[in-house]
Amino acid sequence: MNSAEAAKRAAKEIPSLPLDADGPVFREPWEAHAFAMAVALHERGLFTWPEWAAALADEIKHAQAHGDADAGDTYYRHWLAALEKLVAAKSVTTEETLHRYRDAWDHAADRTPHGKPIELRPDDFA
Amino acid sequence: MAHDHHHHHDHDHSDLSETELRVRALETILTEKGYIDPKALDVLIETYESKIGPRNGALVVAKAWANSDFKKWLLTDATAAIVSLGYEGRQGEHMVVVENTPTLHHMVVCTLCSCYPWPVLGLPPVWYKSAPYRSRAVADPRGVLSDFGVTLPKDREIRVWDSTAEVRYLVLPMRPEGTNGWSEEKLAELVTRDSMIGTGLPKAPHEISK
Known part of the structure; x- marks a missing residue:
C-alpha cells in the first residue's frame, strides 16, 4: 500500500492527532519520524490502530496524572513513550536495548563536530 | 564563485x-x-515536509517584499532582522540572506542535515541532503534548476552558496508581478520552501486560491 494513504488512514483512526485540512502537522522533525515509525509498524501488522490508540491513551492518562498540562505540545512525547512501550511489549526489543542505543547515539553526538552529520559507529556502544 | 568548502x-x-x-x-x-x-x-x-516546523521564512520574505526598511536590514544583518520577528534558531546560527535580482539567481546547497535551519525553512527535502544533488548543484546549477522545472534566462548569473554549521543562507526571491498592495499574510502564501533554497520560484498570484 502507498505509505501516504496509510498515513491518511492512521490520521482517521487515531483520535486527537494534530491535523490541519491536509493531514498531520508536526512541530519538529523528530515528531514526523515518530509518527512515520508507528505507521510503518502498523503496516507490518505489529499492532492495530485501536490497539495503538489504547496504548497512547494510557500514556496520556499516565502523564496527566503526573501533572502534564496537555496543551498539545507534548502529544508526540506521549506518542514516543507509547511506541517504546509497545515495541517492548511485543518483544521487538527491550527497554535495556533502547537505553543502550540511546547512550550510543549520545556518544556519537558527543564525538561529532558541530555541523557534521551524526552517524552511529560500533565503538559508540560502550 | 561564492562557493566555499571550508566549514568552521x-x-x-x-x-x-x-x-x-x-x-x-x-x-x-x-x-x-x-x-x-x-x-x-x-x-x-x-x-x-511542508507540514513540519513553522516555516517562518515565508513570513520573513513577505515582510521584506512589503517593507523596504526591513528588507535593507535583512540584507545587512539577517540574524538580527529575523530575531526581531521572534524567530530564534539554535545557538550559534548566523543567517545570511541573499537577494535574487533580474541578473542574479542564488541557490543554496548543504549536506549538513543536522544544521539545516528548519525553524525558518521547514524540513529539508530528502534530495537536498543527497551527495549527488550537492555536487551537481555546484557543477551544473542550470541543469539542476531545469530538473526542478525552473528555466532562467541564459544571461542570468547563478551563484551557489554552501551552508555551513555557522552560516545558513536564505534566498530572498523576487516578488511576483501583480501583487501590488497585497498584505504580508497574503504575500507569504506565495513563498515556497524551494524558492527560499533557490531551487524554485515563488508561486504566481493565480496559483493560490483567492
Whole structure:
C-alpha cells in the first residue's frame, strides 16, 4: 500500500492527532519520524490502530496524572513513550536495548563536530 | 564563485535533545531488525515536509517584499532582522540572506542535515541532503534548476552558496508581478520552501486560491 494513504488512514483512526485540512502537522522533525515509525509498524501488522490508540491513551492518562498540562505540545512525547512501550511489549526489543542505543547515539553526538552529520559507529556502544 | 568548502567549527561537538536520542535509538533498532525501511520512512516524511516546523521564512520574505526598511536590514544583518520577528534558531546560527535580482539567481546547497535551519525553512527535502544533488548543484546549477522545472534566462548569473554549521543562507526571491498592495499574510502564501533554497520560484498570484 502507498505509505501516504496509510498515513491518511492512521490520521482517521487515531483520535486527537494534530491535523490541519491536509493531514498531520508536526512541530519538529523528530515528531514526523515518530509518527512515520508507528505507521510503518502498523503496516507490518505489529499492532492495530485501536490497539495503538489504547496504548497512547494510557500514556496520556499516565502523564496527566503526573501533572502534564496537555496543551498539545507534548502529544508526540506521549506518542514516543507509547511506541517504546509497545515495541517492548511485543518483544521487538527491550527497554535495556533502547537505553543502550540511546547512550550510543549520545556518544556519537558527543564525538561529532558541530555541523557534521551524526552517524552511529560500533565503538559508540560502550 | 561564492562557493566555499571550508566549514568552521566554533562548537566542539553536536547536541541531540533527550527526545531526539530516543527517536534515533528506536529508529536504529527497528531498522536493524528489519521492521522499518529508512527509505520508505523518508518517503512518508517527505509527504509531510511542508507540514513540519513553522516555516517562518515565508513570513520573513513577505515582510521584506512589503517593507523596504526591513528588507535593507535583512540584507545587512539577517540574524538580527529575523530575531526581531521572534524567530530564534539554535545557538550559534548566523543567517545570511541573499537577494535574487533580474541578473542574479542564488541557490543554496548543504549536506549538513543536522544544521539545516528548519525553524525558518521547514524540513529539508530528502534530495537536498543527497551527495549527488550537492555536487551537481555546484557543477551544473542550470541543469539542476531545469530538473526542478525552473528555466532562467541564459544571461542570468547563478551563484551557489554552501551552508555551513555557522552560516545558513536564505534566498530572498523576487516578488511576483501583480501583487501590488497585497498584505504580508497574503504575500507569504506565495513563498515556497524551494524558492527560499533557490531551487524554485515563488508561486504566481493565480496559483493560490483567492
